[in-house]
Amino acid sequence: MFELVEDPCYYCLCFYAVLVLGALLCLASQLWKMLKQLNDEEESWAVDIPPGSLGFPFIGETVQFMAAINSGKGFYEFVRVRSLSWEDGATVIILDEALKITFKAMCKMLLSLESGQELELLQEDVGHVCKAMLAFPLRFPGTRFYKGLQARKRIMSTLEKIIRRRRREGLDSKNDDFLQHLLAEDENSCSDGLMYRLSDAEIQDNILTMIIAGQDTTASAITWMVKYLGENQKVLDQLKAEQLQLAEKTSKKLFLTLDDLNEMPYASKVVKESLRMASVVPWFPRLVLQDCEIEGYKIKKGWNVNIDVKSIHLDPMVYSEPNNFNPSRFDDESKPYSFLAFGMGSRTCLGMNMAKAMMLVFLHRFLTTYK
Numbered sequence: 568m569f570e571l572v573e574d575p576c577y578y579c580l581c582f583y584a585v586l587v588l589g590a591l592l593c594l595a596s597q598l599w600k601m602l603k604q605l606n607d608e609e610e611s612w613a614v615d616i617p618p619g620s621l622g623f624p625f626i627g628e629t630v631q632f633m634a635a636i637n638s639g640k641g642f643y644e645f646v647r648v649r650s651l652s653w654e655d656g657a658t659v660i661i662l663d664e665a666l667k668i669t670f671k672a673m674c675k676m677l678l679s680l681e682s683g684q685e686l687e688l689l690q691e692d693v694g695h696v697c698k699a700m701l702a703f704p705l706r707f708p709g710t711r712f713y714k715g716l717q718a719r720k721r722i723m724s725t726l727e728k729i730i731r732r733r734r735r736e737g738l739d740s741k742n743d744d745f746l747q748h749l750l751a752e753d754e755n756s757c758s759d760g761l762m763y764r765l766s767d768a769e770i771q772d773n774i775l776t777m778i779i780a781g782q783d784t785t786a787s788a789i790t791w792m793v794k795y796l797g798e799n800q801k802v803l804d805q806l807k808a809e810q811l812q813l814a815e816k817t818s819k820k821l822f823l824t825l826d827d828l829n830e831m832p833y834a835s836k837v838v839k840e841s842l843r844m845a846s847v848v849p850w851f852p853r854l855v856l857q858d859c860e861i862e863g864y865k866i867k868k869g870w871n872v873n874i875d876v877k878s879i880h881l882d883p884m885v886y887s888e889p890n891n892f893n894p895s896r897f898d899d900e901s902k903p904y905s906f907l908a909f910g911m912g913s914r915t916c917l918g919m920n921m922a923k924a925m926m927l928v929f930l931h932r933f934l935t936t937y938k
C-alpha cells in the first residue's frame with residue numbers, strides 16, 4: 568500500500584501562484600475599466616473638442632513631443648504639424664470651409680459677431696433656413712421646411728436680443744457695423760420725422776436677408792475659383808507671383824487694407840473670370856411691366872421672364888473662347904451688359920464690393936499660406 572504524501576512546498580507554490588494570478592486579473596480588470604472610462608469620456612467630448620489626437624492614455628503625446636525636441640527640426644515642429652489641420656494631407660472640402668469663412672465675415676460686418684456660441688448657433692440655424700428655401704412647403708414637424716421655420720424663429724429671437732443689448736449700450740458704442748448704422752439711421756429718422764422708421768422685426772429681417780444673400784453665393788464663388796485655379800497652372804503661377812510680392816509688403820500687418828486689395832490687379836481679374844464662368848446666380852426673374860418687342864419677338868405685359876445670365880457669360884459672340892479660363896480677357900473693357908454676375912441696374916447686388924473683398928482676401932491667404 569502506498570500513501571500519497573505531498574510536499575508542503577507544493578501547496579505553498581500553488582497558493583502563491585493563485586495569489587499572483589488573482590492579483591494580475593484584478594490589475595487587468597482595473598486597467599480595462601480605466602481605459603474604458605477614458606474612452607467613453609473621450610467619445611462624449613469628441614463632438615466639441617478641436618480636431619486632432621489626444622494621444623495615448625496617461626502619456627498623451629509625450630513621446631512625439633520628446634522626439635520633436637531631439638530632432639533637428641526643433642520643438643516648434645511638434646506645434647506646427649498640429650496647428651495647421653489643412654496641412655496634414657487630409658481632404659479639405661473647400662465649400663464647407665468657404666461657408667464657414669464667409670459666414671464669419673458676414674456676421675462680423677453685420678453684427679460685430681466673431682466667435683462664441685451665439686455665432687455657432689446662428690450658423691447652424693441659417694443652414695436650416697437655406698435648406699428650407701428649396702424644400703417642399705410642408706409645415707409638419709420633421710420636414711425640412713418645418714425645421715427651417717423653427718430655425719428662423721430662433722434666429723429672429725437671437726437678433727432681437729442683440730438689438731436690445733445694443734440699444735441698452737447706447738448707439739455711440741464701439742461697434743462700427745451694419746446694425747449700428749441701421750439703428751443710428753432709425754434714431755435720426757425719429758428725431759427729424761422725415762424718414763420711415765424700421766421696426767425691430769424689419770431690422771432683423773434685413774440682417775437675415777443679407778446673411779442669406781451673401782454667405783452661400785460668395786462661398787460657392789470661392790469654391791469655383793479654387794477649381795478653376797487648380798485646372799490652370801499658368802494662371803495660378805502668375806497669380807501666386809503677384810500675391811507673394813504683395814505678401815512681402817504686408818507680412819507685418821495683421822489685416823489687409825483696402826489699399827492692399829487695390830494692389831491685386833491680376834487677382835481681381837481672376838475673381839471676375841471665376842464669376843463669369845461659374846455664373847453663381849445663373850438667371851434673374853423679372854415681371855414684364857409693359858408690352859414690348861425684343862429682336863422681333865413680342866413680349867406681353869404680366870409675363871414672367873428670366874434673364875439667362877449663364878448663356879450670356881458663355882456666348883462666343885460676347886466672350887471669345889468662353890470655356891477657357893482666361894482672366895487676362897478683362898485687360899480690355901467689357902462690352903456693355905456682358906458681365907452680369909452681380910446683376911445690373913436698380914437691383915444690382917448690394918454686397919458686390921464685400922463679396923469681391925472676401926474673394927480677394929481668401930485668395931491672398933490661400934496662396935501665401937498653403938501649398
Ligand code: HEM
Pocket residue numbers: 776777778780781782784785788847848851852907908909910911913914915916917918919921922
Ligand atoms: C459672389 C457673391 C455674390 C453674388 C454672385 C451675388 C449676386 C447677386 C445678384 C445677381 C443679385 C441681383 C439679383 C437680381 O437682379 O434679381 C444680387 C442681389 C443682392 N445681393 Fe448679392 N451676390 C453676392 C454676394 C452678396 C453679398 C456678400 C451680399 C451682402 C453683403 C449680397 C446682398 C445682396 C442683396 C441684399 C441683393 C438684393 C438687392 C436688391 O434687390 O435691391 N450679395 N446679388
